Amino acid sequence: MSVLSTPMVVLLLVLAAGMGLLLYFLFRRRIQRLEVDAQGMAEQVDRSQKQLRENEERFQTLVDRSPDALFIHREGHIVFHNPAAASLLGYERADELRGRKLVEFIQPTEEDVLTHPGDEQGVQEVHWTHREGRVVLSEVVTFTLVFEGQPARVSIVRDITERKHLREKLQTADRMAAIGSLAAGVAHEINNPLSFMLSNVRFVRDEVQALVDEADDRTRERLKEIQEALEETATGGDRVSEIVRDLRTFARGDDGKRGPVNVHSVLDLCGNIARSQLRHRAQLVKSYGEVPSIMASESRLGQLFLNLIINAAQAIPEGADAKMHEVRLTTWKQGEDQVVVEVKDTGVGIPPENLHRLFDPFFTTKPAGVGTGLGLSICRGIVVGLGGRITVESEPGRGTSFRVFLPVGDTSASSSG
Structure with a gap:
């Protein structure tokens, strides 16, 4: 082996x-x-990771703050939900819903809308059961995605209970308006034949009176019975005529045109229209003061006061002793330029927690089918439109008092009780 030198x-x-x-x-x-390049790739990875974290935070914020409920479920079990979903069903903590079956919260017949593995079917209506037992109607859109590495379904739920409730009440209000128009038309058609019927009744009554004066005693007694029947018929006819006139006055479309209006005449008219509501519940008491006429729309005032009088009547339980209850209409002049009209009842009163909501559209404490919740809202709109204001005072068990303050306007005419 050689060795290198x-x-x-x-x-x-x-x-x-x-x-x-x-x-x-x-x-x-x-x-x-x-x-x-390696440093650039590292920086790009850092940027991507930062952007991913920001996107995740934005997505989480979007999910958490969404007013629509969001459920992610797999094989009919809830694996994720947002706060709006918990609120929809009346829960607060996430662990109260996670892992539970969807069928616990929806009607069994509607479960397939959320869990059917087929193609998405668009917006569907689903009824949910709130923790308090009430039913929540919703619109639901469901689709598939991968969640935590496994296939799952997402259901986005929008609560439409109140919206449907408002729509039904608007439809009821429209029907009521149509009935009002129909009533006005019928009143107009009734008025003509009623007029000549009353004219004939009065003619016959007068002729019978002439015969009474000329007849013998026996015939006179029989004619007096006929005369009494004719008097009763004429009285009934006059009452029908008053109802027809009141209906026509109340339903007359005046496009809000204003002129001098005698407040007491309008109150009397409304009292006549509301007589059927009042008769078996309370006595109508009028306590009118010396007040001037006001510049207003007569039909709008009629709508205002009729609503208040009927509300007052309905605040008194049906079947109560009418002699023990009253609806009192009081008027007085306040200062130089205001007329005050008070409608006061001795009914059940209004709970304090409801007083601030009375004039909200569609708010009502009446049973379903009795009221639309629009009456007092309309009343306030009429009063505000006339430049006035309306107040309410109530005590449960002792009745309610509505006061309407109306400006006199540019008129010097006056009315008295």
Whole structure:
């Protein structure tokens, strides 16, 4: 085995060093470029991770603050939900819903709308059961996605209970308006035949009176019975005529045109129309003061006061002793430019927690089918439109008092009780 001499070793080392320097200079730029690329990739990864975290935070905020409920469920079990979903069903903590079956909260016949594996069917109506037992109607859109690495379904739920409730009440209000128009038309048609019927009754009555004066005693007694019957018929006919006139006055479309209005005449008219509501519940008491006429729309005032009088009547329980209850209409002048009309009842009163909501559209404490919740809202609109204001005071068990403050306006006419 030969041994390299020292000079040879030195020569080889010099050659190796030279080759190393040569390779360094040859690959230095590439290495630097690789270092720069590696640093850029690391920065890009950092940016991507930061952007991913920001997107996740934005998505979480969107989910948490969404007013629509969101359920993610797999095989009929809830695996995720947002706060709105818990609120929809009356729950607060996430662990109260997670893992539970959807069928616990919806009608069994509607379960397929959320869990059917087929194609999405668009917006569907689903009835949910609130924790308190009431039914919540909703619109639901359901679709599939991958959640935590496994297939799942997402249901986005919008509560439409109140919206449907409002729609039904608007439809009821429309029907009531249509009935009002029909009543006005019928009243107009009744008025003509009623007029000549009353005219004939009065003619016959007068003729019978002439015969009474000429007849013998026996015939006179019989004619008096006929005369009494005719008097009763004429009285009934006059009452029907008053009802027809009141209906026509109340339903007359005046487009809000204003003129001098006698407040007491309008109150009398409304009292006549509401007589059937009042008769078996309370006595109508009028306590009119000396008040001037006001510049207003007669039909709008009629709508205002009729609503208040009927509300007052309905606040008194049906079947109560009418002699023990009253609806009192009081008027007085306040200052130089205001007329005050008070409608006060001795009914059941209004709970304090409901007083601030009385004039809200569609708010009502009456049973379903009795009221639309629009009456007092309309009343306030009429009063405000006339430049006035309306107040309410009530005490449970002792009745309610509505006061309407109306400006006199530019008129010098006056009315008295």
